[in-house]
Amino acid sequence: MRITDVRAMPVSDPVPEEMRHRTDLGTKVKTDATLVFVESDDGTTGVGASLGNPPTIASIVEHELAPHLIDADPLYTERLWEKMYDGSRWKPSLERGYSQPREDRRGITLEAISGVDIALWDLKGKLLDQPIYKLLGPVRDDVQGYASGGWAPGDEAEAEMRGYAEKGFDAVKMRVVGEDEFTIENAVTRVKAARRGIGDDVDLMVDAHGSLDVSTAIRLAERIEPYDITWFEEPVSPDDHAGLAEVRRATPIPIATGEREFTRFDFLSLMEERAMDVVQPDVARAGGFTEIRRIAAMASARGLRVAPHAWGSGVLFAASIHLAMALPNCHILEVSQAYMPLLTDLFEEEYDVRDGRVYAPEAPGLGFTLRDDYAERFEYIEGPEYVF
Template sequence: MKIKSVTATWLHVPIPKEKQHVSDFGPTLSFDSTLVRIETESGLVGWGESKAAVGSSGTNHALVVCIEKEMAPLLIGQDARDISRLWDVMYNGTRAHFAIDRGHVFPVLGRRGLTVSAIAGIDMALWDILGKSLNAPVWRLLGGRRREKMPAYASGGWAPVDRIGAELQSFIDRGNFKAVKMRVGSGDGELSHSVARVHAARKALGPDIDIMCDAHGTYTVVEAKRFCRQVADCNIAWFEEPVTADDKRGQAEVRASTDIPISAGESEFTRFDFRDLIELRAVDILQPDLSIAGGITEAMRIEALASAHQLRFAPHLWGGALTFASGLHVAAVASTGFILEYSLGANPMLHELAVEKFPVIDGWVDIPDRPGLGVTIDEDFVARHRKT
């Protein structure tokens, strides 16, 4: 079970013009991700996914180099099953021996950003290998699933006020979803436009569909407070990333001003960021992106924080099939996990990278019992979209 090779591939998939949406990130011209492949000397192969940007598009050259030139030399020859120790080796670098011996971290520098994203994809691949070696799904190794299926919400919602209701209803109809998320914030221009879109969505969907609102961290504290006050009668299920992740105290101020649950986490790295959010009382729902925040190992630590503080856990799953599968496995075993994000934008990484599909039936996603992450990579897809 010793690691033979660690390789990374930037996958760049152009989105046809008729399927592109426009948000505060700009037009979605492509979907980009970094595919991590780890092979053991025994021939077992595990797959993981890292992201250089939290949205759909992003330049991944530096992330590929980080995985292959920085991380791979630390891993070659190591036992692939020693996942927790290898996480510490990657996070602490040359001082890993101190960290492991003394039981606390000694990171050299890369406490955030591409370094942790690189760790995330590698960590996923190691869990995939472990599951395959034992012929067991990852959720079994993490303690066992709490249910055989989980509810999902449709994630999208970019249309203007006169079309937002129809757009969200079309998402709901694709899987009989009972919840849907729409985008608000700077992409709307004026705050009043966001408010009008939310009211239009509620009017179109009626009282029985949960509506989440995601500002992508683009409001100021004052704007976020005003938004909460002006949509108070719309029964919002949660308000996501109301302000920038760099202003955690500001987010705490927003949370204190409203009874709308505040969710955040897709822009955070490791348990330490989530600890800070919790200590500041800035969040109700933790949303780590497993391909950014440190992989499955770190997500389990983050979920433990949610459980200890009686918060909820709903991973950010706007990514490819491996990000979705990893979040699905963790959410399935999490005592605080309650819902899954399901991308309804143009997302070839979710729907075409893997041979297997993750269908939504009557608003629910089955928790598969295939070994490892349960994902078989379509090698032809990889060959077509490899970016050099």
Template sequence: EMLYNGVRHDSAARGGHAMPQLARRGMSIAAISAVDIALWDILGKSLGVPVWRLLGGRKLDRMPAYASGGWAAADAIGEQLKSYIAKGGFKALKMRVGAMDGAAHISAGRVRAARQALGPDVELMVDAHGTYTVAEAKRFIHLVNDLDLAWFEEPIIADDKPGMAEVRASGAVPIATGESEATRYAFRDLAVLKAADIFQPDPAFCGGISEAMKIGTIASAFNLRFAPHLWAGAPCFFAGLHVCAASPSSFTVEYSLGANPMIHDLVEETVEARDGMIAIPEKPGLGFTISERFLEAHAQRG
């Protein structure tokens, strides 16, 4: 709160409401996020307890996870997604759609091929990275309406919250969004506008663990669900595990199956899914150890 309000933090503390400066989003919040995540880790280590205990406890010792990837063309997407199941026993998978394909019907064809390959019992999500227009997103929903999608992620640009609400109202596919949003205020607006079914804050961008927990509370208050975006690297991923463990509205954890050394090589621990589940860390703090060898190999030298 002090960092967010900047030089006005004393006035904000006395007044009981936020008084942020200019540049309160973007890199400023990302920097605050890093400090916040680090401080929770330090506090947990100093007390000898995992962060989830500091957040009020955990509801599960293992969380369901979904495999996040899916870039292949229609003739190969089924095999690519099946390979994810083989790697971790996942029962839920996410694939990419949107501008990478061009027209909406091409993406819809890839999704149809994926569903045919996977059958009806595997949950399938799609992610457009905010690259459709409202009209294109609505057309895509119409084309995939019979494929029982678990969610449609970031259908349009995050800045157009009324447009997101229009997309959500156009069909029965749940809308997930939030990786491009910072602070609880943005998620409050999504909730009030009825623009999303699933909140996806990124702990490394939204304001850290502290802010992610507040966003989870908003999700719970509006009877929405909570599935943080966990692609940014190991500190973000582990922060997300603790937040999910302590949040009533959480229900799944994103597990990157793209090339992501910042998750898998940055830490000494092996982050793996078994039977589609990921264990919540038991060690003090966030529960990971940075690989000094990795840092040494990739440190920028002047």
């Protein structure tokens, strides 16, 4: 079996004005992704997806990564990951037993590698007629989901978060910065309203998207402690691992982070700083299935739980489902509540999410089929995803 083609396609999904939400990131006007396709010589095609700027990702996939993959055996996923990560030095790296990475080994290059890796695992599952999570080694067939939203301003957060609980979710997440301007008082008002809306028996998580400085994050954590917060996500910049550890030491609220980290090496830094309680790698950014297995194993050795970041395209969410079914220390999975057809309507099949739980697909590979009109439905649109 040999790989005969590797290609990429930028896609977009505009958000109608009446469906847009605003956070510290700005107002979301569209969702972008890059679909990645890896084809074998029998005509079977695996599908992956990357985060990052789609035209740039497509160029990296087709001009930088594809030459390392053409004519290779697609079942050698570990070897192919090393070829992409190490570049021209992949052979001495494997022969000597230590990494010799390419210079552009983080950021958008890793996002491109992640998309290819997802496609390779989808292809492997199809060739072996097994869903990916069973190839990874299954530990469960379903997992707790949490409803991820929470943009409503002020006391309106009560109704929004109650609505998620009424869908059957027994865990929900809200943004620290919503439609209103951020102040500690505004954030506390919204958290208090959310807790009022969901009652005492539903877990409540808050997410700052790395938008706060250390002292503000600590002061906010102290103010929201009475509302039984399950975790405080990305309270400070992902560049400040030491600052994140400082926040963690200052509050009993568990700290979650990782959605903007790349490879096991970045997560090792977080672990050495003792900066988190919940590890949140993104399969379309941190290195695909191949690398996230390593990250999860490192986390397990330190008694840390894994909750994959699963916000983006349908391919990303489908891949995250398989991770959740195969990682022993994964206890929960993000389920977006935003308007996002690129996630919800990309496939012919529907996800099996019932009463707040996410169930594993049983078809080979990712277990989902791109809708026939995906290229037309999700034609790429130039411009940023968020605007201020």
